[in-house]
Structures are given as structure tokens and as C-alpha cells.
Amino acid sequence: MRAAFVIASLESAAGPYPSDWLPVAMLVLIAVVFAVGTLALSAMVGRSRRGPVKDSPYEAGVVPVGDARRRFHVRYYVIAMVFLLFDVEVVLLFPWAVLFNADRSGFLLAEMFVFLAILAVGYVYAWRKGVLRFD
Amino acid sequence: MNRIVFDNPLLLAAANGPLATLLLIVGLIIVMLTVVSYLILFERWIAAQIQDRVGPNRAGPFGLLQPVADIVKLFIKEDFTPSHVDRKLYWLGPIWVIAPAIIGMAVLPIGGTVVVAGHAFRLQVASIDVAALFLLMTGSMGVYGLVVGGWASDTKYSVLGALRSASQLISYEVPAGLVVVSIVLVAGSLRLETIAAHQAGLWWGWLPHWLIFTQPLAFLIFIVCILAECNRLPFDLPEAEQELIGGFHTEYSSMKFGLFFLAEFTNAVVASLLTAVLFLGGFGFWGLAGDQPAGVQTQWYFGLARVAVSFGKAGLIILLMMQIRWTLPRFRFDQLAKLAWQVLVPASLLLVFANGIVLWLHAPPWAYLLGNVAVALLVAVGAWLLGGRVTGRQRTLVLAERSHA
Numbered sequence: 001m002r003a004a005f006v007i008a009s010l011e012s013a014a015g016p017y018p019s020d021w022l023p024v025a026m027l028v029l030i031a032v033v034f035a036v037g038t039l040a041l042s043a044m045v046g047r048s049r050r051g052p053v054k055d056s057p058y059e060a061g062v063v064p065v066g067d068a069r070r071r072f073h074v075r076y077y078v079i080a081m082v083f084l085l086f087d088v089e090v091v092l093l094f095p096w097a098v099l100f101n102a103d104r105s106g107f108l109l110a111e112m113f114v115f116l117a118i119l120a121v122g123y124v125y126a127w128r129k130g131v132l133r134f135d
Numbered sequence: 136m137n138r139i140v141f142d143n144p145l146l147l148a149a150a151n152g153p154l155a156t157l158l159l160i161v162g163l164i165i166v167m168l169t170v171v172s173y174l175i176l177f178e179r180w181i182a183a184q185i186q187d188r189v190g191p192n193r194a195g196p197f198g199l200l201q202p203v204a205d206i207v208k209l210f211i212k213e214d215f216t217p218s219h220v221d222r223k224l225y226w227l228g229p230i231w232v233i234a235p236a237i238i239g240m241a242v243l244p245i246g247g248t249v250v251v252a253g254h255a256f257r258l259q260v261a262s263i264d265v266a267a268l269f270l271l272m273t274g275s276m277g278v279y280g281l282v283v284g285g286w287a288s289d290t291k292y293s294v295l296g297a298l299r300s301a302s303q304l305i306s307y308e309v310p311a312g313l314v315v316v317s318i319v320l321v322a323g324s325l326r327l328e329t330i331a332a333h334q335a336g337l338w339w340g341w342l343p344h345w346l347i348f349t350q351p352l353a354f355l356i357f358i359v360c361i362l363a364e365c366n367r368l369p370f371d372l373p374e375a376e377q378e379l380i381g382g383f384h385t386e387y388s389s390m391k392f393g394l395f396f397l398a399e400f401t402n403a404v405v406a407s408l409l410t411a412v413l414f415l416g417g418f419g420f421w422g423l424a425g426d427q428p429a430g431v432q433t434q435w436y437f438g439l440a441r442v443a444v445s446f447g448k449a450g451l452i453i454l455l456m457m458q459i460r461w462t463l464p465r466f467r468f469d470q471l472a473k474l475a476w477q478v479l480v481p482a483s484l485l486l487v488f489a490n491g492i493v494l495w496l497h498a499p500p501w502a503y504l505l506g507n508v509a510v511a512l513l514v515a516v517g518a519w520l521l522g523g524r525v526t527g528r529q530r531t532l533v534l535a536e537r538s539h540a
Binding site: 020021022023024026027028030031032034035036038039041042043045046047048049050054055056057058059060064067068069072075076079080082083086087090091093094097098100101102104106109112113116120123127132133134 | 219308
């Protein structure tokens with residue numbers, strides 16, 4: 001347990017509680033073992049009968065034309081880029097939220113508002129460009 | 136058993152030893168799997184009630200053995216791997232979906248601390264200082280599983296379903312994250328047990344300090360987001376049957392499909408437990424300490440009661456989700472993207488602003504309610520001024536006609 005506490009030495013304003021990552025690591029291991037075990041058991045128990053038609057990609061009975069990994073619409077890509085931008089923003093907001101709750105200085109608030117305002121400009125740009133629309 | 140008790144005015148934080156942790160994890164997984172499999176039965180029963188049918192009632196008394204029958208059936212079904220798939224990724228997909236769903240349970244405070252035979256025992260697998268962020272992380276880790284599985288299947292329906300689910304999940308993660316930020320702002324910690332403890336106490340002796348009362352808009356946005364994150368109707372576009380057959384799991388059979396299904400419900404339970412912690416005071420209840428002052432209510436039956444309260448609150452949210460499923464029709468994809476990016480993101484961003492200002496002013500709790508109402512009004516006025524109707528169909532049709540002419 002000591003090692004887990006050393007990792008947690010970076011404590012925030014939240015208080016002097018320990019962070020224990022060892023149980024998380026154990027749960028990760030158990031979750032993966034559970035998933036793999038379930039699949040292995042299912043693969044062993046179930047029977048398998050193959051056939052050329054059964055082997056083909058499922059397309060509601062129609063003979064498939066071409067590969068499924070084709071080019072897809074650029075919107076998915078653009079949405080992913082906008083998401084990256086905003087998710088990084090959210091991640092930056094978390095430590096600020098904890099600090100601001102403890103500190104409550106107008107400077108911290110103004111700082112984050114400036115940061116959000118800059119992002120808001122990008123948001124308005126994306127909106128006007130039609131990035132956020134799917135129709 | 137390694138035992139460390141930290142004296143704290145608010146929390147009796149006890150770190151479990153490795154053996155206790157193992158016991159807790161195994162117990163939690165068993166409870167979760169049981170809850171999830173009975174939720175599936177419950178959902179079918181709710182569906183039957185709403186549609187005026189009888190519902191599953193054949194397996195066992197009142198159909199209570201139906202989950203067991205379902206699981207056995209899933210196991211003995213043919214485990215088929217089509218030859219056109221990318222084998223490694225195809226098998227990795229379901230594992231990558233179920234594992235994060237289970238890992239998310241680690242940080243949920245479900246029962247506080249109990250003392251059994253002189254040993255403090257915390258009914259929470261891990262207490263970490265970035266718990267809220269951790270849950271957002273496990274939520275988005277599952278996206279990789281869906282994409283990997285759908286892509287590896289190499290079927291058009293699967294690939295389309297994977298693309299849709301990826302962009303849906305990431306779209307709704309942004310407002311969900313922002314709402315969590317606005318709650319963290321108020322509670323002052325990313326630790327879920329501290330957020331729950333923040334909501335302990337009563338106004339006027341009867342109304343709990345739950346954040347749903349001061350942050351109703353945040354609660355509403357969060358519920359919409361978890362509906363989308365869990366692929367629940369009206370946001371189940373990744374597997375819209377009429378369009379995409381099964382979506383990303385079209386080519387999956389037997390327990391490989393079962394794991395996708397299990398993950399979906401596990402995610403729903405974890406998300407509802409998180410909602411209960413963020414907005415409904417976690418395991419706090421009238422007469423039941425949500426803040427756990429050291430040495431108070433550490434008997435095992437209090438722990439059990441708190442676990443029951445946690446799951447009870449989560450159950451109410453799941454009931455709400457199920458009723459929404461049979462009440463609202465599915466959105467179109469453009470409506471879904473529009474709702475996320477043009478309504479929920481600005482609303483939740485404004486919520487962060489509002490809560491920040493209220494906090495800065497050192498204002499009393501009712502000011503948060505005022506801030507929420509102000510944001511809701513602002514969004515409503517904005518929607519009215521920008522002319523954004525939720526249905527964009529008519530406009531699209533006109534455009535399509537013009538381009539054809």
C-alpha cells in the first residue's frame with residue numbers, strides 16, 4: 001500500500017486524503033481477466049459450423065460489393081477535431097475548479113474567463129463554418 | 136489487514152488492505168453483474184407494461200430466472216468469427232468495451248466506511264483525488280472498443296455504426312465534462328465521496344442539500360448526456376435497427392455480443408450511480424450520515440443501508456432512463472449533433488461561468504439556483520433569436536430540391 005500512497009503525493013487543495021491506485025490496478029487486471037475468461041469460455045462451449053455464405057459480411061442477404069473500409073464523411077473527422085479542442089479545455093478546467101473553490105480570487109476567475117472567451121471565439125468560428133451541423 | 140484511519144473532521148477515510156480490496160472487487164463485480172442481468176429483465180418488464188403486454192414470465196416464478204436463461208443461452212450459442220474480419224482487433228473489441236465499464240466502478244463511493252471486528256473497511260474500491268476525471272476517462276475509453284470492434288468487423292453496417300457511436304459519444308462527453316466541472320467548482324473536490332459529503336445536511340430540517348435542488352439545469356444536461364453516453368434511446372443511433380441492423384456489433388455473436396450488451400448496461404448503472412453521487416447526495420439520506428463524521432454510523436447495517444440507498448437512487452435514474460426509452464422517438468443524427476454542440480455545450484459552458492461568479496461572490500446556495508435559471512433563460516432566448524428549431528427537416532428538403540433542379 002505504501003507505493004500507492006507515494007504515487008498520490010501530489011495532493012490538491014481537496015485535503016489530506018491518500019489516493020490509492022493499487023486497488024484501481026487490481027480492478028483493471030480483474031476486469032481484463034473477466035472479459036478474456038468470458039470470451040474463452042464462450043469460444044469453448046459454443047459449436048462452430050462454417051460455410052461460404054455464413055462467412056461473408058452481413059448485408060441483409062445482398063451479395064456484398066467491395067470492402068467496408070471506404071472513405072467516410074469528413075464531418076466525423078471534423079467533429080473529432082472540435083472534440084479534442086473542447087476536451088482539452090475541460091481537462092484544464094478541472095484543476096482550476098478545485099483551486100478556485102479554495103481560493104475564490106477574482107484574478108483566478110478573470111483568468112479562466114479570458115481563456116474561455118478565446119475558446120468561445122473558436123467555437124463561434126466553428127459554428128459559422130458549419131462544423132457543428134450534420135444536416 | 137493493513138489499516139490506516141485518517142482523522143478528518145468530515146471523512147473517516149480508511150484504506151483497505153490488498154485482501155479486503157480483492158474481496159470488495161469480487162463482491163462488487165458479482166453484485167454489478169447480478170444487478171445488470173436483472174435490469175435487463177426489469178427493462179423488458181417495463182417495456183411490456185408500457186406496451187400493455189405480459190412480458191417475460193416463463194423461466195422460473197414470475198420470469199425471475201430469465202437472466203440465467205439468457206446468460207446460458209448466450210454462452211452455448213455458436214461463437215462465430217467470420218473470416219473477413221481482422222481477427223486480433225475483432226476479439227479485442229468486446230474486451231475493450233467491457234473492461235473500462237467495469238473499471239469505472241472503482242471510484243464510486245457506494246457505502247462509506249464500516250467497522251467490522253475492529254477493522255475499518257471502506258465500501259469503495261479506490262479513493263483517488265481525480266475520481267470524477269477517472270470516470271470521464273473510463274467512459275471515453277469504451278469508445279475505442281466500439282470503434283475497434285466495428286472497424287475490425289469490416290461490414291458496412293458495423294463501420295457506419297462505429298463511426299456514429301464514436302462521434303456521438305465524444306460529442307456528448309464535452310457537455311458532460313463541463314457539467315462535472317461546474318459541480319466540482321461548487322463541491323471543491325474531484326473526489327466523489329467529498330462531493331457526496333458536500334451535499335450532507337438539511338435545509339429547514341427536511342430538504343437535503345442535494346445539488347439537484349440548487350443545480351437543476353446541470354442535472355438535466357447531465358441526464359441527457361448519460362442517455363447519449365450509454366447509447367440509450369432517444370440516442371441509440373449507433374445501433375438504429377432500421378438503418379444499421381446491429382450497428383457496431385452486427386458481426387458479433389455469442390458472448391462477444393453479450394459483452395457489448397453487458398457493457399452497455401454496466402455503463403448505465405455506473406452512470407446512474409455517478410449521477411446519484413453528483414446530484415442526489417450519494418449514499419446520504421434522511422437520518423443516514425452522508426458525511427460520515429469519524430466514529431458515527433460505522434456499524435455494518437448502516438453500511439448496508441447506505442449501499443441500498445446508493446443503488447436505490449441509481450435505480451430511480453435507471454427507471455427514468457427506461458421510461459424515456461419508451462416515450463421518446465429516436466433522434467436523427469443531425470439533431471443529435473446539433474443538440475450536443477449547439478445547445479448543451481454553450482449551456483454547460485455558461486453554467487460553469489454562472490457557478491464561478493456565484494462562488495466568487497460568496498453568495499448563499501439559492502444563488503446557484505438563480506444562476507441555473509438565468510442560464511436556462513439565456514439558452515432559451517438564444518435558441519429563439521438564432522431560430523434554431525430542433526427539427527431541421529423542412530429546410531434540408533428545400534435545399535435538396537434546389538440542388539437537384
